Amino acid sequence: xxxxxxxxxxxxxxxxxxxxxxxxxxxxxxxxxxxxxxxxxxxxxxxxxxxxxxxxxxxxxxxxxxxx
Numbered sequence: 001x002x003x004x005x006x007x008x009x010x011x012x013x014x015x016x017x018x019x020x021x022x023x024x025x026x027x028x029x030x031x032x033x034x035x036x037x038x039x040x041x042x043x044x045x046x047x048x049x050x051x052x053x054x055x056x057x058x059x060x061x062x063x064x065x066x067x068x
Contacts, residue, residue: 010036011035012036013033013034014031015033015034016029016030017031
């Protein structure tokens with residue numbers, strides 16, 4: 001890309017969700033940041049999709065394994 005090009009940013013929004021168990025009680029809250037993909041143009045705004053997701057349990061496991 002040229003430095004003098006005008007670059008438009010892609011808008012994002014937060015999506016919130018409450019996960020419930022079989023009794024209907026709230027078990028945990030989840031949030032994720034998503035792009036408003038309808039404003040993207042293929043091969044201009046993106047050429048591949050990457051979505052890193054890590055659960056807290058996974059991070060705890062990795063840290064505990066590293067500590068041992």
